Amino acid sequence: MDKVSHGILPAFDGGNEAGGSKKVKGTVVLMKKNVLNFNDFNASVLDLVFELFGQKVSLQLVSAVHGDPEKGLRGKLGKPAYLEDWITTSTLLKAGDSAFMVTFDWDEEVGVPGAIIVQNKHHRQFYLKTVTLEDVPGEGRVHFVCNSWVYPADRYKKERVFFSNKTYLPGQTPAPLVKYREEELVNLRGDGTGELQEWDRVYDYAYYNDLGNPDKDAKYARPVLGGSAEYPYPRRGRTGRPPTKTDPNTERRVPALMSLDIYVPRDEWFSHLKMSDFLAYALKAVAQLLKRKLESVCAKTPNEFDSFEDVLKLYKGSIKLASPLLESLEESIPLEMIKEPCCAENKTAWRTVVEFSRKMLAGVTPALIRLLKYPMPQVIKENKTAWRTDVEFGREMLAGVNPVLIRRLEEFPPASKLDPKIYGNQSSTIREELIQKQLNGLTVKQVIKKNKLFILDHHDAIMPYLRRINTTTTKTYATRTLLFLKDDGTLKPLAIELSLPHPEGDEFGAISKVYMPADQGVEGSIWQLAKAYAAVNDSGYHQLISHWLNTHAAIEPFVIATNRQLSALHPIYKLLHPHFRDTMTINAFARQILINAGGILEATVFPAKYAMEMSSAVYKNWIFPEQALPADLIKRGVAVEDANSPHGLRLLIEDYPYAVDGLEIWSAIKTWVEDYCSFYYKSDETVQKDEELQSWWKELVEEGHGDKKDEPWWPKMQTVKDLTETCTITIWIASALHAAVNFGQYPYAGYLPNRPTLSRRYMPEEGTPEFEELKQNPDKTFLKTITAQLQTLLGISIIEILSMHSTDEVYLGQRDTHEWTADAEPLEAFERFQKKLGEVEERIMRMNGDKRWRNRVGPVEIPYMLLYPTSEGGVTAKGIPNSVSI
Template identity: 65%
Template sequence: MGNCSSTPEVLEKVLETVCGKGTDKSIDDDNNNNFGGRKIKGRVVLMKKNVLDMNHLGASILDRVHEVLGKGVSIQLISANRGDPANGKRGKLGKTAYLENWIATITSVATADDASFNVSFEWDEAMGIPGAFIIKNHHHYEVYLKTVTLEDVPRHGQVHFVCNSWVYPAHRYKYDRIFFTNKTYLPGQTPEPLRDYREQELVNLRGNGSGELKKWDRVYDYAYYNNLGMPNKGKEYERPVLGGSKDYPYPRRGRTGRKPTKSDPNTESRLPLLSLDIYVPRDERFSPVKMSDFLAYALKSLGQVLLPELASLFDKTINEFDTFQDVLNLYEGGLKLPNGVPISKIKDCIPWEMLKELLRSDGERLLKFPMPDVIKADKSAWRTDEEFGREMLAGVSPVIIRRLQEFPPASKLDHKKYGNQTSSMTREQIEKNMNGLTVYEAIENNRMFILDHHDALMPYLRRINTTSTKTYASRTLLLLQDDGTLKPLAIELSLPHPQGDTHGAKSQVFTPAEVGIEGSVWQLAKAYAAVNDSGYHQLISHWLNTHAVIEPFVIVTHRQLSVLHPIHKLLHPHFRDTMYINGLARQILINAGGVLEKTVFPAKYAMELSSVVYKEWNFTEQALPADLLKRGVAVPDSSQPHGLKLLIEDYPYAVDGLEIWLAIKTWVREYCSFYYYTDELVRDDSELQSWWRELRNEGHGDLKDEQWWPDMETRADLIQTCTIIIWVASALHAAVNFGQYPYAGYLPNRPTVSRRFMPEPGTHEYAELESKPDLAYLKTITAQIQTLLGVSLIESLSRHASDEIYLGQRDTAEWTSDAQPLDAFKRFGMKLIEIENRITDRNNNKMWKNRFGPVKVPYTLLYPSTSDAKKATGLSGMGIPNSVSI
């Protein structure tokens, strides 16, 4: 029931309430005029907490007193078309009404469930039509208000309010909580009685830019990434501020207002490591259902706290896998405790609630994971060259490969600073594997492709390799074959020149081999390339290009676009949970010493590296067609609905993605055209212009002077912008996130760290590679403890929540009252279901080899899951959620 130490004070307040002394003035509303009108019946759906959920007995006692008095939650209607001259022509206020039968409405004692309440309003016909309402929660705990529906409003019929918001006790707010109907208005079309309420609500959401924000605050504001370091722990934990400088530009995050650290006034103080009480506006936090799911699956990913304790229980070789069977045991049997280490010993150093999640049904095997898709059908197919190339088109990182248009591959690094960084590959090295083609013939016929991580990593390699990481910058050349598959031709591994950066790169080139020491060396070369790709994928393709770049859009939309605004209604579903999952990432994943630094090769330089890459980010190039054109994997083709011809016909990500892109753009065009039937309406929309101006100047302020930003002068600008936002938040994130466990859950396939360099002939390491190639491979890639932590993390991040809402779906059917947008949205959902069927057909067609591959994993990462025919759940590796929600 909670702490009872304040009970005497609570009882005193109870007596004051019952006796009428010290009563909250908000309960005795002074607007209870007798209208003498008819009754309007209303229905309120909300989620209330049961008394057993209370953390404090005093709050429960006071709440029960208020309930007995019948004054738990009050609602006051506001007229949309009748202004009050005495109140600045704001909409007239109706008589306060209270939710009925609060105590009698039973909810579960263990959970917070939806409940429906009746409410009766006195409403004179002369008051017009309700367009908003004020709600006051007189309890001492928050409630989640879902919907309010008014029946039989005179001369109008039903009025619906979609709320979906946490409402804290009234004394927590310095203003009235306002909710509007599901009507949609451009700013200039807002009914005059509602105009001031609309504008004031935006002022409330912006806050005043100062002070530490509390959980009941609803403030959306900006801050730099100045909360990743922990300088109080020493120099090793210092990290540069990302954002606000030319050296380290970055998208903005949500402001928390926490005080700076004592040792560095530029670094924000951090919460305790395991705290999940991260400030974001309360409506941006996970739902109770999702939070329960997240905690259940995330316990293992908190393993960095347990590493010292776990390691101490095992012998010195615990940090190595000796054979691939040792790795497979993680999925087939779990990590067995050494002889003589009882469960009681584990209990001594690991909290029991965490241990229960780690232990499996056999009782003495830790960390047994689900079998990743990549090894379900065949335990060794991942090692083939065909699968290595296929995953660049249909794996978890299908957005990097590009067409090679010059040979040898060139570099864009500053020649004066980094010397000659042009590739050292030669025609003789690669043409022997090109099926009779020359390099120049292959380039001319659009058949040469490259996975290039050279320029992004080379400037950081000296620093990265001072850590436990020992890795290279890689270039991988591939040939598009007649059957549509990609054949690896060569891998170049480069290091900074030992005599200094201006001397260029020191490179080695490796070519395919299947047997003997040459085959083992080739497998290691592919591993180094995979390490580069894994790190770049996590830091750039996944974190930066979806999570980080979308957060400013979430913030600015709430600050500048009213909930009545059509673009707010369009985009809001695509922002669900993004601020909170990003806040969690800053708390335990991307912070100094966090999970990412422990498990991905750039280590302490990871976020700094992503900041440097952000300098080249271009909003317009996030459009899928623009991205494919930029990478040279497609060319313009006006005969195609999406305007492109793919140069790799069997490119599952691009094929499915273009259909999804076109469906989104068609939906956005139909929606926006309903509200903006001329370009002038776009230019004259004050909220929209403020939204776009602030997004450029504040949210992505470090890139505000770039010329590629759309002008937001035309309907075409608006449609393209909204399509890109929705694409990035939904389909792009799904493509680079939900394949993590299916492909990288088996870490030898997607290693995240290399711990030693390629062995040189004549060394002990080379002899080991020759005699025990599997052991040498495992000793080179991610270590055992890092593997356990990394796989635990991506298992959590690859799961769909049980309350997931997918593209083409909405949480509330009545999200707008406008029939034409609702019809267009229905067509959008039907189009996505058609795409689902075509994806299934393509996956079943044997001619498309890249959709299935040697590992026999069909490409479903862009399967929308809009219908219930093939629902995405758990680790299914399918489904496009509306938002960056995990």
């Protein structure tokens, strides 16, 4: 929120100074570079020297009403004004922010300003937040929302221009501002050449050709994702790094694993508060930093959990690793590994992390040490065994971390869409006689007719890769899970089918076996393993598709296209921009340490080296309009159109927390978008004549999601309805959809037995030593089958960070300043949006307290809050940030 406008600082009155010339005074709020880096003393001294010698920070007003004939009718420029008291001004506002006075000579030939040119003649950059002018003749208050890093002027080829918070469609732009508006977009597009540097402000596209590292070893080569029919993919932000020596189509990676020297436009970087949070929690992920050292240690000590009590020790702080780890830790984070990052405050932060880690270990006696204590995941907080129940197993498909896949079964037995010429017969082997006794006296045909038969089906997505996946350390299946909707609204598992490729070749179809529910003896232990194999499939699909592909990767082209084609003056830019905060940065981090060859995802999730390639195969079926929640629910058969029902849909699973809360959020977003767009777009013709909007949509389709450009389902962007539906879907993906599949990760999957990410052994067969072990010690067999110790440490370390809200998060229905637009009607519509979200919060709390809705809390006693709009910081299992921000 802009504190200047709320009386925290005094407003400056304009008036006549000595000599009778009119003066206009204002306030500039910024954050000095040295505030973020207390060790940057030399840079601070240099800035002071620059000030003393007249190399200051200047601001020039740009007229919105008078053009300069000598400069192509660009807005006339006022005389430069300079920030006052740079040397003596102390921090006056919230941490890091300083407010400076600035005084402009008023020039009637300039008149009302519509933009401001800022020049930084200092040695270091600063973060410019706002500029506010008071008592501008004929206008009153003029406010500029900047929120941008301003580097020394010699870093730029063009001047830094910031526009006031007024909003204009391209054709309505005051003539003196038109050239400035057009040139700013040209600057942001760049010229498509060269390696981009931290001060560059270029948004451009590239393929996912930076995941592999063939120069390191052939085993780290990966296919380029994007730009081909074989491996289609959304585009990422271009960095311009040179190609590898081994493969000219692969981009060279940043050498240091944990380096922050990864280009994204500087204004897309995490705030200093969020970076502090991010790095602080990186300490908890010490296993990531020390992967090789941990591997060498774990090779000398047991790499298995022997009991569920062993797993619980992770959260009690009593997992013990032998003393050789101490020497490993003390030498494992050399400062040399940290390449010069994109900005020095981050380098300092990383050095702080390293030194803290070393000090933390200093003086520890060479005895057993305790390491890696994690918070208790909510799934076992109230009840340590309820996660094993069939009721909870089914409930998490409706209210867990991946509630977006379950669908109604409309044909029996379940069929496959895989090409039988390539994959043979992949139809399910589940037969009616196997499940008949569990259908409350009904036939399968009757159950289907009553909309009571559902399936969690991972078969087709995984089977084409399964033969290759199982040549690694993974030993798993492609699964189908059949469920029956009971009268109390809960889902009862009926059967789980585990399938493998035919040993003689794919064309011979699948080898499948069906497992039935049991809760006693060896049959009960086998059923627990069957559920674990289904959970392994679901965990991998969740991370790769529901989470990464459908939110992170799908939304990045929108970030790029919006900044390249929509001016900051454009109403749709102002609508969408908050929903892109931090996305490019977290995606860049992901490419560096998570989804890269040999990265954490490949080490911890069952598809291993085929993970990203598999997500590319699923992207072939990605359809933008189907990302809308109502369309998705109808496609999956869990809802039907009903004009008499709220939101025009009737849920076939009435107690479906994700869908129930999601439809409330969807409706609130849609109403807000319609109210907003209708203010600026009075007719379809207005949409058609908006040149920036048309360029934005054309580029997004043809470049950002270019491998899908010929699909007929793209909205044509010819009507107001096209526009509102597109913006609603975009905001839904970036905010609520991402929240639903992200912030429950640690609460549900922080306890790996509940959501194992890989399996290392096949189902024990009768007559084998493994089967005898299962009979004698089923828990140990279960733990030896699923994720091992090292992968568990890696996995829960990263998902704890990914489940964390930063302390400065901005949630749905919030903005970082209340003056984001000067138009009153959109601000009033936004207030209605906020009020509606508050009502949604109250409704969620009421439903969670109503015992009728058994799926909202469940046996594990976790109330469904993942679509509760607001939250405090930390791992809370609630809150919808505006954007894909972590």
